[in-house]
Amino acid sequence: MLALIAPAVLALVLFQVVPILSGANTSFRDWSLHDPKRTWIGLANYDHVLRDSDFIGTVLPNTFGFMAASVACSLVLGLLLALMLHRRWPGRGLVQSIILLPLMVAPVIAAIMIRWMFNDQFGIVNVVLEGLGLAPVSWLTGRWTAFFVILLTDVWLWTPWFALILLAGLESLPREPFEAAQIDAAGAWRTFRYITLPMLRPVMVVCIVIRAIDAFRTFDIVWTITGGGPARGTELFSIYAYVESFQFLNLGRGSAAAVIGAIIIVIFALALYRILNRFVEVSR
Amino acid sequence: MNATAIAGAEPAGFFAALAPGGKRVLFALAAIAVCVPFAFPVLWLVLTSLRPGSGVYYVHRGTEFTIDNYYEVLSQPIVLQALFNSFMISTLATVLSLGVTATSGYMLSRFRGPVPNAWFSLIYIFRCVPYVSWVLPLYFVTQRLGIFDTYWGLLLPHVAVHICFFSWIMKGFFDGIDPSMEYAAMIDGCSRWGAFWRVAMPAAIPGLTALAILCWLYTWNEFLFALILTSHETPILTVVMAQFVHELGMEWHLMSATAVLALGPALIVTLFGQKYVLRGLRV
Numbered sequence: 001m002l003a004l005i006a007p008a009v010l011a012l013v014l015f016q017v018v019p020i021l022s023g024a025n026t027s028f029r030d031w032s033l034h035d036p037k038r039t040w041i042g043l044a045n046y047d048h049v050l051r052d053s054d055f056i057g058t059v060l061p062n063t064f065g066f067m068a069a070s071v072a073c074s075l076v077l078g079l080l081l082a083l084m085l086h087r088r089w090p091g092r093g094l095v096q097s098i099i100l101l102p103l104m105v106a107p108v109i110a111a112i113m114i115r116w117m118f119n120d121q122f123g124i125v126n127v128v129l130e131g132l133g134l135a136p137v138s139w140l141t142g143r144w145t146a147f148f149v150i151l152l153t154d155v156w157l158w159t160p161w162f163a164l165i166l167l168a169g170l171e172s173l174p175r176e177p178f179e180a181a182q183i184d185a186a187g188a189w190r191t192f193r194y195i196t197l198p199m200l201r202p203v204m205v206v207c208i209v210i211r212a213i214d215a216f217r218t219f220d221i222v223w224t225i226t227g228g229g230p231a232r233g234t235e236l237f238s239i240y241a242y243v244e245s246f247q248f249l250n251l252g253r254g255s256a257a258a259v260i261g262a263i264i265i266v267i268f269a270l271a272l273y274r275i276l277n278r279f280v281e282v283s284r
Numbered sequence: 285m286n287a288t289a290i291a292g293a294e295p296a297g298f299f300a301a302l303a304p305g306g307k308r309v310l311f312a313l314a315a316i317a318v319c320v321p322f323a324f325p326v327l328w329l330v331l332t333s334l335r336p337g338s339g340v341y342y343v344h345r346g347t348e349f350t351i352d353n354y355y356e357v358l359s360q361p362i363v364l365q366a367l368f369n370s371f372m373i374s375t376l377a378t379v380l381s382l383g384v385t386a387t388s389g390y391m392l393s394r395f396r397g398p399v400p401n402a403w404f405s406l407i408y409i410f411r412c413v414p415y416v417s418w419v420l421p422l423y424f425v426t427q428r429l430g431i432f433d434t435y436w437g438l439l440l441p442h443v444a445v446h447i448c449f450f451s452w453i454m455k456g457f458f459d460g461i462d463p464s465m466e467y468a469a470m471i472d473g474c475s476r477w478g479a480f481w482r483v484a485m486p487a488a489i490p491g492l493t494a495l496a497i498l499c500w501l502y503t504w505n506e507f508l509f510a511l512i513l514t515s516h517e518t519p520i521l522t523v524v525m526a527q528f529v530h531e532l533g534m535e536w537h538l539m540s541a542t543a544v545l546a547l548g549p550a551l552i553v554t555l556f557g558q559k560y561v562l563r564g565l566r567v
Contacts, residue, residue, distance in 0.1 A: 001391060001395050001399065001400075002399070004387040004388065004390060004391040004480075005387065005388045005391050005403055007383075007384045007387070008384045008385060008387070008388040008447045008451065009403075011384060011440060011443050011444045011447060012406075012407075012410065012444055012447050012448075014425075014440070014444070015422065015425070015440050015441045015443075015444035016410055016413075016418055016444045016445075017410075018421075018425055019418035019419075019420075019421035019422040019424075019425050020413060020417055020418045020421070022421040022424065022425065023417055023418060023420065023421040026421065081318060084314060084318070089308075089311050090311075091311065091312065091315040094315070094319070095315050095318055095319060097555075097558065098318070098319045098322050098323050099318065099319075099322050100554055100558065100561070101322055101323060101326050102322060103501070103554070103561075104501065104505075104547065104550040104551055104554045105325075105326060105505070105547065105550075106504070106505030106506075106507065106522050106543075106546065106550075107505065107507065108505075108507040108522055108525075108526055109329070109505075109522075109525070109543045109546065109547070110325065112526065112529055112539065112543070113325045113326075113328065113329050113543075114325060116328075116332070116536060117325065117328060121341075122341040122342065124328065156321070156322070156325070160322070164561075164562055167562075168562065213411070213412050216414065217414035217415055217416070219415060219416065219508055220507050220508055224526070237414070238414055238415070238416045241414075241416040241417075242416055245420055251420070254416075254420070255417075255420070255421075258414065258416045258417040258420075259417065261414050261416070261417070262412075262413050262414055262417045265412050265413070265414060266409055266412050266413065268412075269408070269409070269412040270409075273408065
């Protein structure tokens, strides 16, 4: 039994546990450039991060707001797509192949491409806006418009994932309740609301949990599109830890932020796990 | 009640109100409304890659198209090297990850007790830990081990990332396979290992294929690890591509050409494996 997991445990310990512990060690030390001795300073880094108004006032609300908005939008759009693909109609295969595109494109390519499309001088989006007689928008210089572009990229990347999983879920539902609803002449909305949705709930919960945890640690698309700007307005927690470590060159403070984020998400994930266990038997 | 009566009762709602053929038009419009937003950024990428460097800022205007960008990109040795490296890393990471997680998922599915429980909780928690918490120290760990900027230095961290999620999915595959065949094999004198290798593994092949495709795509598209754990010795395609667009020079046409080259293999893998990917996405 132990031999079966030995290689996995070894790889996990060496390349995940050791780095995390070493990162935690860093977070208790003064790692700034003028202190070559890496003095142990206890919780001072944590204190600093937790008192930083940027972290409390901007980064955390951004992270949770982004997580909620991203999951909600992709879930709703994905569900609509899945319902659409669940019907038999001629163009179905084509649509299904096309929505696979975002799964193939590297997130960093997608992010660069969307940044290019939303470029304030040369981007196609502003060209179209001007063609429609509207004023061009400088998308990436305003906090909320930049946030919108990031969210759009994320939804573009992840809606197909939701759609395909929910579609697989829809196709595995038993036929009988739907036939019974038809015999009772239930309308489309009531069938959806009282039969499809409750039966699909386990799959939706699993999707939401997986995606929420991933959305919390989003790094590459935000880094590529705005780099956290304008003026730290779109900084998520991963970006904050990276910027503290590598741009302000304070590895201790960056690590403390990373540890705080890890603790928040693990607590959050354990709560989600309880919810998950109520709907689906995950562990057993 | 027969089938026609059920079918006859159906169009009582929204669709009945449409003119004949209206349903078809509506679905065609819906299909276009879905396809355009999902296809457009990729289409735009391809168009940008076909524009000469002088016309790249006005992709929507002008009709000059050229494939010189591809020649220029492919004539750079670093791009060819990166294509090769990305391919090798993705393939090796897929083989290693599946090998390691198949046994781990099998163990989670077939054994009971404190050890599997502890292992399951551990991988669930480690799946949640954000990448930033360990990618930076990982840089020092790979340097300490002397594998920074080599294949191993990127491969093994990739495998470590995949362990958590894939063990969970693998457990699902093995849960779906009836263990009584393995018990029969063991009664007939097969060892536990033999039962796993000769009975459970062949039955799990469809699931493994799906996971292999997803794993390959994921590694091929990965950016953050490649950015931090490699340097000049082992260029990786996503990193090389992103380097065409930095503050010093925005070479959009070259970036797009490289991105299209990167998209090629992913497209081939996905199209051939579409059936398996759809199955692999079932949680």
